[in-house]
Amino acid sequence: MPKVQFLPSGITIEIGPEDTLLKAAMKAGIHINASCGGAGVCNKCRVFVEKGKVEAEELPDGGIKACTATPVEDLVIRIPVESEMDRRALERSSAKATSWMREAQACVEYPKDPPVKKFLIELPEPSLSDQISDLERLMREVRQGKFKGASLEIDPEILYFLPNVVREGQWKITVTLKDLNESSNLVQLLRVEPGDKTKGCLSVAIDLGTTTISAELLETKTGTLLGKVSDYNPQVSFGEDVISRMEFARKPGGLQTLKDKITQKLSELIQELFSRARRDIQELSHLTIAGNTVMSHLLLGLETRYLRENPYIPVASHFPTLSASDIDFDLPSHVQCLLAPCVASYVGGDIVAGVIGVGIHKTEKLTLFIDIGTNGEIVLGNQDWMACAACSAGPAFEGGGIKHGMRATTGAVEVVHIHPETYEPMVLTIGRKRAKGICGSGIISLLAGLFQTGAIDRQGKFVRNLNTKRIREGRDGWEYVVVEKEATQIDADIVFTEADIENLIRAKGAMFAGYQTLLESVGMTVQDIDQVILAGNFGSYIDLEQAITIGLLPDIERDKFFFAGNTSLIGARAMALSKVAIEDAKRVADMMTHFDLSDNARFMDHYVSSLFLPHTDSSLFPSVKAP
Amino acid sequence: MPKVQFLPSGITIEIGPEDTLLKAAMKAGIHINASCGGAGVCNKCRVFVEKGKVEAEELPDGGIKACTATPVEDLVIRIPVESEMDRRALERSSAKATSWMREAQACVEYPKDPPVKKFLIELPEPSLSDQISDLERLMREVRQGKFKGASLEIDPEILYFLPNVVREGQWKITVTLKDLNESSNLVQLLRVEPGDKTKGCLSVAIDLGTTTISAELLETKTGTLLGKVSDYNPQVSFGEDVISRMEFARKPGGLQTLKDKITQKLSELIQELFSRARRDIQELSHLTIAGNTVMSHLLLGLETRYLRENPYIPVASHFPTLSASDIDFDLPSHVQCLLAPCVASYVGGDIVAGVIGVGIHKTEKLTLFIDIGTNGEIVLGNQDWMACAACSAGPAFEGGGIKHGMRATTGAVEVVHIHPETYEPMVLTIGRKRAKGICGSGIISLLAGLFQTGAIDRQGKFVRNLNTKRIREGRDGWEYVVVEKEATQIDADIVFTEADIENLIRAKGAMFAGYQTLLESVGMTVQDIDQVILAGNFGSYIDLEQAITIGLLPDIERDKFFFAGNTSLIGARAMALSKVAIEDAKRVADMMTHFDLSDNARFMDHYVSSLFLPHTDSSLFPSVKAP
Incomplete structure (x- = not known):
């Protein structure tokens, strides 16, 4: 990776192949004025190349746009006076270069032993001297094998397929067993297929969030990840947060609507995972779903009224294992659905899953x-x-209740650095597009920056008499102009208000x-x-x-x-x-x-x-x- | 009970209030010619009252009809010469008066501990310091009680009722538990009801026969019998025996039709039991059903093809416990259905139930x-x-494959005694109506009588040269005329043929x-x-x-x-x-x-x-x- 030395500070950093000079400077805690978030339209991020070769747009008055510059080799770059911070300001923000957190290493590795698994079983052919029924023949074999001494339960559905499956498979069949609970030693026989189908035992792990859903297709035998997919929770259109969803659920038909929306969406996403991975949906054996308590209740269509009312009681926190047909998923009925257990009304299965995950x-x-x-x-x-x-x-940290808050998607201001003397911002947007709003990380860096530069006091109020046009009294009270109208996509200044700060x-x-x-x-x-x-x-x-x-x-x-x-x-x-x-x-x-x-x-x-x-x-x- | 002495034999017997002289004579092994089965139309059962008072129809030529005579006081009755047997014949049949079997006394009494039972549970009300979910609250209480250490499973359906049930019952609820298997220690929570509903825990025991169905309504706590009902198996119209039913089941839609017929009929009979006993069908907790292997398969809609084909393999012999909705009964879905286990294709749950019953x-x-x-x-x-x-x-012993065979209903010849010299019959019909045919007991007594009187030989062939019009060569070969056309309901002689005997x-x-x-x-x-x-x-x-x-x-x-x-x-x-x-x-x-x-x-x-x-x-x- 090429090295870049920024003058006058003399700080040198390595710069990745995808990074622009603007982003690299932000990472290093070096301020360059930049209003448009890296979209290349405000022309404020002027820097001069003193040494080395760089690909970049040149500015008519000399210099290049830092937001467009990707270094080809080692560089020496000079930042002009209008952007430069004095040493005092620099010191204050110097910690930043190391202020990104390290990724947690999960301290637990689980043995590969999925709760639902497949086995190939060869049955002796029946004869006049061995006339036990198809089911008992199968049970006898299962009991003699791995599950000696286990209590076996069967899904009654199996009885309808069993006689033809054993004969089609010529007495070689694949059985799917649910083997959940170590302590009770109870094994449930879920499914039979003719011949050897042990290779197809796939699972989908799902994070069912209030706003977004993420799902992974997994090969359970090896743990191989076969695909990923994410989407919004379609219940969002009936309420942004859990409280408004529960309010909607109390309306006639509301609960059913919310349940239908999410089961349909999850079914679609799972179908999509399978079609992208070119696998047969019949190979799906189980889903594991981690969601907060309200999302878990809504997925199952359970009453959410008492979750909301004091003393905030869930219908259940440990959910029974259900089949896809119990939940009305548009998936093969044999598919088992396991929900992560919840703790209380507002500490759900997503948190429990998180705890065991890390x-x-x-x-x-x-x-x-x-x-x-x-x-x-x-x-x-x-x-x-x-x-x-x-x-x-x-x-608030997802942008909710913030005037120009938005989710972390393209055009969201994700980092802001404020010049400690001029209060001019250095802005980066996601995708380096013209700004549409401010996302969580941008919000935090704005608040921290305003506080550190003394633009707001300890109570979060703007200092009224600073020498900058960025801080002004607007329609909604005092505010800081993050991006001027001309550099946005929204035909308005993007501002950060005292109410936001509160x-x-x-x-x-x-x-x-x-x-x-x-x-x-x-x-x-x-x-x-x-x-x-x-x-x-x-x-x-x-x-x-x-x-x-x-x-x-x-x-x-x-x-x-x-x-x-x-x-x-x-x-x-x-x-x-x-x-x-x-x-x-x-x-x-x-x-x-x-x-x-x-x-x-x-x-x-x-x-x-x-x-x-x-x-x-x-x-x-x-x-x-x-x- | 009045005593009757029959002359000339001198045999004296007691006679019940409902019995006629004809029936009493039959029981005592005394022959009186009687063709019409006791319907009062053949006028052959003439006897004379020598002493005592009797209510009876008188015959124009003297004497009374034995089939109409009920004694008011002790009697002496003389049987005329045309009916009388000689002493030799009398001796031969003298054993008969004691030849009825005794009723078996079951040698086993089971402890009253039904597989599905109800308990009243009082839950502590939730509060901010006891916020566990409705389900866990219930489970906690169940686990602390009788089912300490048991593995508890819940019917997911419960979750939809639980929050409202506990609050409607003000935290006093009745739970229904299935507690089947001693060894696995697995208890299943089936149902919750508000308040104390422990008195309503009823069961219906069913004998599901190929021809007839019998059912009993039972109060499970006390074992009290609340009602009984019987009816024909409506599948009879698709085949008299199990073989023809299985043939019908192989036709397109045949299996479903047979299943629908029987589930509908059982639902109706159960509803009838409840309405007669003035009990609420919601009080029904479980059914136990004993049927042969084919009937059990047809009830569940299971493939019967391999029951018929060598080596005669059932789909299952031990059936999982199913809910009423699994079987498509028109009954509350919580109702559990237990089928008696079978042994083989033609030794079914009816036999197993019989064995444990006696x-x-x-x-x-x-x-x-x-x-x-x-x-x-x-x-x-x-x-x-x-x-x-x-x-x-x-x-054959149910009348099947017998020319004039019929089921044991009104008008069926149920007992026949044959005069050892004249070969004239003494016939009783069920309900003492004109004969329609011959039922199982009549068939056996005919065969035994013909053999004992020497009318047929050891191979079952009629002796051709006997001096009686009762034995003749008919359209279907040699036959014995049991009831002449005039005394029947069918406008034809009722006969017993050599083919029947075969x-x-x-x-x-x-x-x-x-x-x-x-x-x-x-x-x-x-x-x-x-x-x-x-x-x-x-x-x-x-x-x-x-x-x-x-x-x-x-x-x-x-x-x-x-x-x-x-x-x-x-x-x-x-x-x-x-x-x-x-x-x-x-x-x-x-x-x-x-x-x-x-x-x-x-x-x-x-x-x-x-x-x-x-x-x-x-x-x-x-x-x-x-x-």
Whole structure:
């Protein structure tokens, strides 16, 4: 990879083949004014090549656009005075180059032993001296084999196929067995096929999110990933969050509509996975589905009314294994559907799957597991004990309730750096397209940047008398102009308002008060935490220093932080491939102590104290220097 | 009860309030000519009252009709010369007065512990400090109670009712549990109802016969019988016997039609039981159904093709427990349906239920269990071992394949006595109506009578030169006129032909060869048998001496014979009330050694030797004297 030295600071970094000079500078914590997010339209990101060769658009007044420049060889680049920060500003943001979290390494490997599996069985042909029935003949063979001593149950459906299957297969048949529960030693015979079909035993692991669905097609014998697919949860059109979905479910026919939408969508996605992988849908043996409690209830069509009403009681938290036809999936009826168990109304199977996915139940380390999504859930614990809570943080970090907030898709402002003297922004958008709005990571870097440059105070209010046109009183009160109208796709300035900041402070305050409440309940403090694992893609995009600066994450050693990606999907995958993971999920769901923060006085105290940047008690954030 | 002395024999008997002089005479083995079966139309049963008062129709030429006479007080009755038998004839038939079998006393009492039962459960109300789900709350309570340590499974259907049921019942609910299998310790939660519904836990026990269905409504807690109902199996219109049903099942849509007919009829009968007993069908918890292998397959809609084809393999012999909706019954879907397990294609759940109903598996006595119906099945054994076989006896003893054979309904000739010198018959019909045909017991007494009077020889051929018009060469060969046209309902003489006799000899021969084959397989003879139990109503109607005379039953001590009534229904009832009976049925089905006689050379030898009256080897029938 070519090296680039930026002048006047002299900082040198390596630059990847896909990176532009603008992105590389952002990573290195070097400010270059840039308004259009890398779309090549604002012409503000002028830099000069002092040495080396680069492919880039040239500007008419000299220099090149940093947002278009990809280095061919080692370079020396000079940043002009209008972009340059002084040394003081540089120092303040120097930590950033190392502030991205490391990816968590799952500390648990599950034995490959899927809950549903296939076996080839050769039956002795019946004769007048061996006249037992087709079913007993099969059972006799199964009992003599691997499942000696097991209680065998059969799916009655089998009886309708069995006589023809055994004869078509000339007494060689493939049986599908469900072998879930180590303790009860109960094995269920689900399906029979003629001949050797043991190669086709596929599973689909599903993360069923409130907003998005992700699914993976897996070969259960080897664990091979055969395909991935993602889509929006179609229930979104009936309500953005779980509360509005439950409200819709109470309307006549509402629950059925929500159930129909999701079963249909999941059926489609699964069919798509199979058709892309050129596999036969009949090879599908089971689904594992990790979703929050409300999503799990809606998938099964269960009453959600009491989830909402105090004292917030689910119909079930451990769900029975169901067949595809029980759930009305448009899939072969033999397919088994396993849902990850939930803990409480707002701590669901996605969290339990996440915990077993990253292996908190297998580590001695005191772990804080954080899932910041539409709702914020946290788990604190290790192999010996676990506490969990939902923080009612709201969807601010997903862009919800933020004036120009948006999901992390093309055109979303994903990183902002603010010049500490001029308050000019350096903006990168996803896909380097003209900006449409600001996504979660952009929101955090904006809030952190405004706070660090002194543009807002500890209460999140704009300093009124700064010498910049970027901060102004707009229609919705005071605001910061992130991208000017001309460089956007929306024919309006993209701004970040005081009301936005207030929402964000409440959200981060709820999260932090959650950590504190759980820690306090076991007599610990943030300093006792051995590792923090962030679930979701969120963790891979946000800047760790900035997240700590605003008080969203605790101010502890940076090397204790990890992001783990879609932990819910990781857990669902583990459950699809290993019945040990299923047992672990049940055990984890049972061992978790749930704290209902809505009724917790300590939480309320912590919450109120958290409504400052980074916190009322600045000793909790020793490394964050107020401007 | 008044006493009646018959002259000239001087025999005195007591006579019940419902009996006529004709019936009393028949019971006492006293012959009175009587052609019309007791319908009062042939005017042949003339007797004279010598002493006492009697209500009766008088005959114009003097005397009264014995078939109309009910005694008011003690009587002396003289039988005229034309009816009278000489002393020799009298002696020959004198054994008859004691030749009715005793009713079997079941040697097993099952503990009242039905496989499906209800419990009242009081749940603690949820609160913010006890937030577990409705389902886990219920499971917690069940686990703490009687079912500590059991594996609990739930019917997913419950989840849809549970939240409203617990709240409607204010946390007092009635749960229905299926607790089938002692060994696996698996308990299934089937149903929840608000409040205390433990009083409504009813069961229906069903004998599903090829021809008739009998059902009983039972209160499972106490075992109280709440009602009984019987009807024909509506499949009869698609074939009289199992073979023709299976042929029909192979036609397109045939299997479904047969299944639909029987599920509909059973649903109707069950609804009728409930409406007669004024009970709510929702109180029905389970059905136990004992049927032969073909009936069980047709009820479930299972392929019967391989039951018919060598080597005669059922789809299943132990059937999984199914819900009413699995079987498409028009009954509440929670209702559990338990089928008695079968042994082989032609030894079914009716036989297994019979065995556990009368308790062969609990006795040390070597027992021969005989079920003579459309097919003849036999079981030989005791608590330690059992052998069984189907004898392909055919339906001759039910009137099938007999020219004027008919079922045992009104107008059927049920008893015949033949005058040893005049060959004139003394006939009783069911309901004392004009004769329509001859039922099983009538057929046996005809065959025995003709043989004992010397009217037929040991090969079953009519003696050609006897001085009677009753024996003649008819359109279908030689025959005996049982009832003349004038006294029938059918505008034709009711006759008993040589072809009929041939069929009967084959049928009784198959049965006897069956006993011999099973006995021989364990190195025993008929003398080793401790008791013979006859299943079905058959046993209560046939004359034991006559059945031995024709070689249908073995010639052993008469006090070893018992009839047990509808043993299949008795077994189904035991299974409805006790899970021990269900376990026993499974064990019995597994312990029975089945002999396929169709492929058995020894059976063929015995069969050929049995095609004589009573048998080729007359030493096997020492008490039967050839005429």
